[in-house]
Amino acid sequence: MLKVSRVLHAGYIFESQGVRVLVDPLFETPFSVACHADPPVRFDFNRLGREVFDAVVISHYHDDHCSFESLQHIDRATPIYMFCLHDEMFTLLREFGFESVLPLKLRESIRIASLEITAWPALDRDVDCLLQITDGHTQVLNVVDSWIDFDTVDELSRIKWDLILWPFQTMLELDVLSPSRTQPASRELPPEWLDQLRTLNPRAVVPSSCQFNFGPNAWQNSRYFPISYAQFARELATSLPGARVLRLKPGESLLLHEGTVSRSEPLPFVLRTGASTNSGAGAGTVIDTGVDSNTDCDYDYEYDFNVQAPSLSDVARELESKLPSPHSGDSAKLLEPSLDQFANNFLANGLILKYRALDEGAENYFDKPRRWDLRLFKPNGDSIDAEYLVSNSSIEHLKTLSISQSAQSETEWLTEIPLVKLHAALNEGESLTSILIRINDCKFSEQTESELEDVDFLADPLLRVLYENQFASYQKAQIQRLKNSPLRVYT
Numbered sequence: 105m106l107k108v109s110r111v112l113h114a115g116y117i118f119e120s121q122g123v124r125v126l127v128d129p130l131f132e133t134p135f136s137v138a139c140h141a142d143p144p145v146r147f148d149f150n151r152l153g154r155e156v157f158d159a160v161v162i163s164h165y166h167d168d169h170c171s172f173e174s175l176q177h178i179d180r181a182t183p184i185y186m187f188c189l190h191d192e193m194f195t196l197l198r199e200f201g202f203e204s205v206l207p208l209k210l211r212e213s214i215r216i217a218s219l220e221i222t223a224w225p226a227l228d229r230d231v232d233c234l235l236q237i238t239d240g241h242t243q244v245l246n247v248v249d250s251w252i253d254f255d256t257v258d259e260l261s262r263i264k265w266d267l268i269l270w271p272f273q274t275m276l277e278l279d280v281l282s283p284s285r286t287q288p289a290s291r292e293l294p295p296e297w298l299d300q301l302r303t304l305n306p307r308a309v310v311p312s313s314c315q316f317n318f319g320p321n322a323w324q325n326s327r328y329f330p331i332s333y334a335q336f337a338r339e340l341a342t343s344l345p346g347a348r349v350l351r352l353k354p355g356e357s358l359l360l361h362e363g364t365v366s367r368s369e370p371l372p373f374v375l376r377t378g379a380s381t382n383s384g385a386g387a388g389t390v391i392d393t394g395v396d397s398n399t400d401c402d403y404d405y406e407y408d409f410n411v412q413a414p415s416l417s418d419v420a421r422e423l424e425s426k427l428p429s430p431h432s433g434d435s436a437k438l439l440e441p442s443l444d445q446f447a448n449n450f451l452a453n454g455l456i457l458k459y460r461a462l463d464e465g466a467e468n469y470f471d472k473p474r475r476w477d478l479r480l481f482k483p484n485g486d487s488i489d490a491e492y493l494v495s496n497s498s499i500e501h502l503k504t505l506s507i508s509q510s511a512q513s514e515t516e517w518l519t520e521i522p523l524v525k526l527h528a529a530l531n532e533g534e535s536l537t538s539i540l541i542r543i544n545d546c547k548f549s550e551q552t553e554s555e556l557e558d559v560d561f562l563a564d565p566l567l568r569v570l571y572e573n574q575f576a577s578y579q580k581a582q583i584q585r586l587k588n589s590p591l592r593v594y595t
Contacts, residue, residue: 106242127160128161180201213238247269271313309340419522446523470494476515
């Protein structure tokens with residue numbers, strides 16, 4: 105018998121004959137700064153501290169799968185197996201105290217007593233992987249939050265799958281960068297997903313990963329998650345009528361035995377704390393999901409393209425109300441030097457030095473000189489504008505001015521970000537998911553608009569400065585905080 109328990113997001117425990125393997129552990133909410141568990145949970149860390157795991161398996165290095173805030177709760181004698189092409193991550197794990205840290209290799213298996221785990225190539229095989237969990241004749245495929253190429257699907261189709269953990273949500277990470285430029289998203293599953301699931305033909309499917317929202321009343325909740333649990337179940341009922349769709353909330357478990365799937369005892373250290381905070385579904389709104397759950401109905405995502413994004417000035421003021429006291433913890437670092445001084449130093453020096461050190465970008469929009477405006481919103485909602493002339497790896501600072509002053513030439517690219525989020529990205533490694541950046545969220549001249557038509561937002565100069573040639577910035581900042589904080593466990 106194989107017991108499959110969901111922790112949070114893509115975190116699972118696989119248990120058989122007393123052997124327990126923990127995959128992509130997350131014991132924190134929000135995780136990745138802005139991702140709040142949905143439905144809400146809290147963790148009983150006293151109970152968690154008594155849990156024993158025979159191994160930890162990490163599918164890839166993204167901070168919602170490899171988080172040191174969560175790994176701090178794991179006994180350092182527990183072996184870790186990880187798929188990652190960067191040796192630096194294995195070094196970080198060892199320096200954090202884990203005694204045995206080993207790489208997962210594609211199409212190769214590891215055996216942990218009765219459990220066998222095999223890593224398979226994801227579509228982006230330089231970043232992540234799929235995980236096959238085998239317990240005797242029982243087969244589970246954990247797709248994590250990857251996309252799969254059809255060659256891998258063909259190989260996997262030879263296996264009779266009892267359960268597939270499928271990432272059901274087509275998250276709109278890029279759409280929220282420029283909400284005024286986006287078109288309504290499809291609320292249906294991508295056709296290739298249905299084709300692949302039909303080919304794999306599992307007995308049961310769990311709509312997996314993506315189990316979060318951005319907190320109460322966040323506008324992204326309505327514009328980031330186009331797929332509902334109900335839609336997922338409806339489409340699979342048509343395309344894969346022989347399979348059960350089983351929704352697993354945090355802490356819930358399934359038992360797989362001789363081709364059957366049933367509910368099992370929940371995890372004792374994952375505690376439900378209340379109703380969903382997903383503003384897309386509305387506070388207190390109950391929606392029939394159509395998913396086989398241990399309750400008749402549940403909360404669901406509700407995509408609403410008509411929800412308007414607030415101005416970044418308003419966002420910055422809202423962030424100010426959530427900042428900790430300047431006399432406590434890490435926030436002191438934020439205010440020394442002051443945010444204004446930090447902004448001026450970055451705009452006049454730091455940004456230019458970092459950009460010039462980058463390799464020449466592949467995006468041809470900046471093959472010729474372009475005027476780029478960078479707008480930083482202070483906690484009081486006021487902003488500072490900086491103008492640059494950008495061409496490939498060349499950048500020139502034109503001037504720094506207040507928002508009330510008029511520009512002297514036409515803007516051809518605009519980046520806006522709350523100042524505290526810029527500071528967090530540079531100093532805490534905050535990822536694109538949580539820095540609330542807006543890119544070209546405006547209307548340019550007709551000529552500029554025509555030239556921007558097929559340009560990738562990821563060509564943004566600030567994004568390149570923040571993330572290009574960077575690795576594990578978020579995890580490194582986590583480790584430093586854990587070392588310095590007397591309130592957290594670090595051995």
